[in-house]
Amino acid sequence: MPTMSDVAKRAGVALSTVSYAINGTRPISDETRQRIFAAMDELGYRPHALARGLASKRSRIIALLFPVPERGLGITELEFVTSAADAARENGYNLVLWPAELHDPEELRQFTQQGLIDGLIVMEVRFNDERISLLRELNFPFSMIGRCAETTGISYVDINFEQTVQDAVNHLLGLGHTHIAFLNQSQSVFESGYGPAVRAQTRFEQIMSRTGLHGVIRFCHTTPRAGHEAFTSMLAEQPDLTAIIAMNERAVPGIMQAIADKGWRVPDDFSIVGIVSSTRMAEMMVPPLTTSDAPTAELGRMATELLIRQLETQEQSDSHVLLPCRLVQRGSTGVCTRNLAAASR
Amino acid sequence: MPTMSDVAKRAGVALSTVSYAINGTRPISDETRQRIFAAMDELGYRPHALARGLASKRSRIIALLFPVPERGLGITELEFVTSAADAARENGYNLVLWPAELHDPEELRQFTQQGLIDGLIVMEVRFNDERISLLRELNFPFSMIGRCAETTGISYVDINFEQTVQDAVNHLLGLGHTHIAFLNQSQSVFESGYGPAVRAQTRFEQIMSRTGLHGVIRFCHTTPRAGHEAFTSMLAEQPDLTAIIAMNERAVPGIMQAIADKGWRVPDDFSIVGIVSSTRMAEMMVPPLTTSDAPTAELGRMATELLIRQLETQEQSDSHVLLPCRLVQRGSTGVCTRNLAAASR
């Protein structure tokens, strides 16, 4: 493996000149630059990443702090990872994956102090997240997918949950539904201050109180069985329900089953919309689920780019970006026939 | 950030002694080791990864070559990534994700020659894979999830597709099915020499010819619509079909729909088993799909460990590991009522 000094010799210049030519750190005459690049080509020279990093104090490696969330990993997480890796690479960075326990800040401290990583992308952020406090305290560069309570001085991208819920409600209202259920994730996730669970539910509550919408809310574990139970219990509380908004993909098959058990059909007798979901999942169901798809690839990409910009400019940029989910009507929502029947009576 | 020389000074020893104490590379008296570790603690010393890597010529970083397969990314891929990252970390390695176009060996060459990576895990391997040829030629350490045609001297883990198909067939035979369809992935994937598509289908063909099983085989794109069409066309060819084996998760909803369209019910009138699938996906369907689940986490973990072992021992180990899928009966397979009816006539 040839080194920079080999290149320098072959091009008949000083080693540092080669370095400057490569990095563009200072002007080089066209003529010598030609010679240098020719020499590099002939030798098949590749700069040594570690040596460069050691000398420049910048590894051009960033890490994605990758928790194993309570509810298990899904397509969403995958797309964060791949889009972040893509974005990193396009900007000349490498992305390392760091699967971390959420509750071990000490490990995080050690990791950041190895000198391996220039910056960090944190995902699955909670309102009060000790990882964030630690990183702030260490003054270590990072960006977030999601957000915590106090975000001054931190860059993040997140989903606009308020709008997402509003869009789903509007979609159902437009179809004539007036009694709508909201199925959240589990209570423990909610109580841990997980942003999506908190923000979406809060907005749904606001809509209920502001518009007089008849709603029912439930927490629900991310299993079909839990979905089945939650649905049954909601219907017992509010028998006039004709639609449900579920921010809980994995509970949906249970809901569908429960609807079928009652002898109802989707969407004729009951409508379902999944929010913060994905086309991939929506299409696995029969009928295909109407969902608002999370812009996962954009989130991963933007979080990466925000971080890299921060690293390159050396400044504490705090960009706050909220992206909407896109509602796609598929086969699981339709006009509310029960209200139509009532109206025609 | 304290350095090794700070630690040495504080402990009153030579810098090299600290290094030996940390790496255990040579015997250190208990007494001085104590002093050194104490000094490290007091200073909060962390070895600098880049410096260590540069000096030792081993970065302790490995990469996962991460293609974006034609059929899109799924849960399976996610679990490769996370389990590989976990396994790497447990062994003191970092895992970088390298999203690579399959068809650009030049990029791969550059990447491996940066000195950043000690070794590589390659996934989505095809029978004749130019990435593999290149790595071999470069003599660069790697392991595979999956396998190519010529595997001498290479370590890999893969699924035992032959057994997986056999198990699925046996399951259906045991339920009385004798006319069974096999739904593969797309023809182009098959023709590119993608192992799962080739091996599974080959085995199914063998079973057909050896046992006189009545079978039909189809390629199918990974969409519900394609599944619907393929099913319809298979049934036209062989109207006595009562069961289908699908190695194509995403086509299954289309199959289910097609079955429903005929007025049939799953599993009473028709059985479906998904192979090389996942519990996660199986549970998204109604009824939940009987599947043989791919041991994705084990595959990712073992590929990582095989690679690391190779790196540590410096020897060309060629372990070949084949893991079975585990068949889990859920709601989509049942006894063949049509044959029962025929028998009772």
Next chain:
DNA sequence: CTGTTAGCGCTTTCAG
């Protein structure tokens, strides 16, 4: 515009 040189923080001979 180009050369010289002192490190970056660690590993690893070579000596003792």
Next chain:
DNA sequence: CTGAAAGCGCTAACAG
């Protein structure tokens, strides 16, 4: 069992 010192391959002053 411990020290001293020579790099690993590169960047970035400092000098011209």
